Amino acid sequence: MAIVREKYYCGLDVGNKEIKVGIVKVKDSSWWPKARLSQAVLGLGESVLDREIELLGSDGHKTLGFSNGAVSDLGELADGIHASVQTLLRKVKVKxxxxxxxxxxDLVEVREADAVIPLVDRSANKIITHRDMKKVVDQARALNIQIDEEVLHDLPQYYTIDGANRAMDPSGLYGRKLGVHSLIILANANRVRNIVRAVHQAGYDVPHVFFNSYAAGEIALNASERAQGRIMMDIGSQVTDLLIFKDDTLKGFKKIPMGGDHFTQSIAQQLNLSFDLAEEIKKSHASTLSTDRTHDEEILVKKESAYRPVRHKDICSSMEPQVQRFLEYVREALAGMETLDCPDIIMIGGGALLTGLIERIGQAVNRPARLASMNIHCATGAMNTAVFSAVVGLAKKGFKQGVRYAIRSSSDNWTKNISNRLQELYYEYF
Ligand SMILES: Nc1ncnc2c1ncn2[C@@H]1O[C@H](COP(=O)(O)OP(=O)(O)OP(=O)(O)O)[C@@H](O)[C@H]1O
Ligand SMILES: [Mg+2]
Structure with missing residues (x-):
C-alpha cells in the first residue's frame, strides 16, 4: 500500500484590523513526478496543483500593537500572533x-525598474544565459531601490536585446547588450523587520515575506485568468489595492486611499454612533443600492442601555457621499491602467462584502465585477474567500517557493547542471 505523506503550510496576514491565519495541506511534493514539480513552479498545470492543496482552516483575530502598517507595541503584537497561530494549529491538529x-x-510600493548590461568583452556577440538574465534583473533592482527599502518581489516584464527586440525569455539568443524592464514590489525594510521580529518573538520562523494582495491572486484567480488578464481589487479597512494580472505576473498596481472603515466612519458621524456600533450596523443593515435608500422601515439600535430607532434609508444615505468618492477613485485609477485585456473585476477584501458595492463598482466602470471564489478544496466546507484569500495565497506561495528550492537543489541531475554551467562559461568567455 502506498503511503501518501503530507506537508503543511501556514500563511499569516498582519492587517490593520485583523491578524488572519490560514493552514493548507499539500501532498508531499518530494513524491511527485519531476514533470509535475516543474509544472507547479512554472504555473503550468496549476489546476492539477490546486487539486493537491486543501485548506484545513482559517481564522481572524483583532490586531493589537499594530497600526497604519507599523508595529506600535512589539509585545502586544507578538502575543496576538502567537495566540492566533496557536489557536488555529490546535484546531486543525497540526504542528x-x-x-x-x-x-x-499601506507598507508596499510598486516601482518600475530598467537596466542594461553589456554582454561582450572581446568577441562581437554572445549567447545570452540565465546568469545574464539574473545579472540584469539584479542590476535593475540595485539601481532602483533606496538603502532603507527591501524587495519582496522582482517581476521582470520583458527583456530587450541590443536595445531593439523584446523577448520574454532571451536565453539562447545572440546579443551584445541585455536590458530588462521589471516591476519591483518593495517595502520599508525596518517596518518589515519589526513585523518579522514580532513573529519571531511569537515563536515562529519566517522563511519568506510576500505582498498580501499579490499572494491572494494565487487563490482568487485561477491560472488561466492570471494568464489571460484580470483586474483584482482588494478592499481592506483603510486602503484598496488594484492589481492587474496578465501572463501569470503582475502588470500594474494602484492604491486607493479608502477602504471599508471610511463607510463605517460616515455611518458613525451621520447617525452619531460609536465606531464599533456603526461597524455592526454596517455589516448587518447597510447597503449601497439606490433601492435601499428609500426604505422607511426602522431598526432598533442599542445606545447607552436604551434602544433608539434608526431608519434603514438613513443608514444607507449616510454612506452615499463616501461611496461616490470611492467610485470616483476607482474610475480614475482604472483609467490610468492598461486594462484592455481584462474582461472583468474580481473582488476580495472584507470591504467588498458591503451590500451592493460590487454592483456599484461594475456600473461605475462599465465592466462586470464579481466576488472571488476559492479555487482549492476546503476541509471545513464554505470559506469566506473575500477575507481569507490572502492567507491561503500566502501558504500556497510558501509551498511553491519550497518546490522551486527543491528543484534547484535536487542533486540527482547534477551531471546536467554541471554541463549547463560549463556551456554557460564557454559562452561567457569565447
Ligand atoms: N460583512 C461585511 N460587510 C461590510 N463590510 C465588511 C464586512 N466584513 C468586513 N467588512 C469591512 O472590511 C474591512 C476589513 O477588511 P479586511 O479584513 O480585508 O482588512 P484588513 O486586511 O484587516 O486591513 P488592511 O488590508 O487594510 O490592512 C473593514 O472595513 C470592515 O468593516
Ligand atoms: Mg488586507
Missing amino acids: LKEVYLGVGC
Whole structure:
C-alpha cells in the first residue's frame, strides 16, 4: 500500500484590523513526478496543483500593537500572533514552526525598474544565459531601490536585446547588450523587520515575506485568468489595492486611499454612533443600492442601555457621499491602467462584502465585477474567500517557493547542471 505523506503550510496576514491565519495541506511534493514539480513552479498545470492543496482552516483575530502598517507595541503584537497561530494549529491538529508572512499595501510600493548590461568583452556577440538574465534583473533592482527599502518581489516584464527586440525569455539568443524592464514590489525594510521580529518573538520562523494582495491572486484567480488578464481589487479597512494580472505576473498596481472603515466612519458621524456600533450596523443593515435608500422601515439600535430607532434609508444615505468618492477613485485609477485585456473585476477584501458595492463598482466602470471564489478544496466546507484569500495565497506561495528550492537543489541531475554551467562559461568567455 502506498503511503501518501503530507506537508503543511501556514500563511499569516498582519492587517490593520485583523491578524488572519490560514493552514493548507499539500501532498508531499518530494513524491511527485519531476514533470509535475516543474509544472507547479512554472504555473503550468496549476489546476492539477490546486487539486493537491486543501485548506484545513482559517481564522481572524483583532490586531493589537499594530497600526497604519507599523508595529506600535512589539509585545502586544507578538502575543496576538502567537495566540492566533496557536489557536488555529490546535484546531486543525497540526504542528508547525514556520509561517509565510504577508504585509499589506499601506507598507508596499510598486516601482518600475530598467537596466542594461553589456554582454561582450572581446568577441562581437554572445549567447545570452540565465546568469545574464539574473545579472540584469539584479542590476535593475540595485539601481532602483533606496538603502532603507527591501524587495519582496522582482517581476521582470520583458527583456530587450541590443536595445531593439523584446523577448520574454532571451536565453539562447545572440546579443551584445541585455536590458530588462521589471516591476519591483518593495517595502520599508525596518517596518518589515519589526513585523518579522514580532513573529519571531511569537515563536515562529519566517522563511519568506510576500505582498498580501499579490499572494491572494494565487487563490482568487485561477491560472488561466492570471494568464489571460484580470483586474483584482482588494478592499481592506483603510486602503484598496488594484492589481492587474496578465501572463501569470503582475502588470500594474494602484492604491486607493479608502477602504471599508471610511463607510463605517460616515455611518458613525451621520447617525452619531460609536465606531464599533456603526461597524455592526454596517455589516448587518447597510447597503449601497439606490433601492435601499428609500426604505422607511426602522431598526432598533442599542445606545447607552436604551434602544433608539434608526431608519434603514438613513443608514444607507449616510454612506452615499463616501461611496461616490470611492467610485470616483476607482474610475480614475482604472483609467490610468492598461486594462484592455481584462474582461472583468474580481473582488476580495472584507470591504467588498458591503451590500451592493460590487454592483456599484461594475456600473461605475462599465465592466462586470464579481466576488472571488476559492479555487482549492476546503476541509471545513464554505470559506469566506473575500477575507481569507490572502492567507491561503500566502501558504500556497510558501509551498511553491519550497518546490522551486527543491528543484534547484535536487542533486540527482547534477551531471546536467554541471554541463549547463560549463556551456554557460564557454559562452561567457569565447
Ligand atoms: N460583512 C461585511 N460587510 C461590510 N463590510 C465588511 C464586512 N466584513 C468586513 N467588512 C469591512 O472590511 C474591512 C476589513 O477588511 P479586511 O479584513 O480585508 O482588512 P484588513 O486586511 O484587516 O486591513 P488592511 O488590508 O487594510 O490592512 C473593514 O472595513 C470592515 O468593516
Ligand atoms: Mg488586507
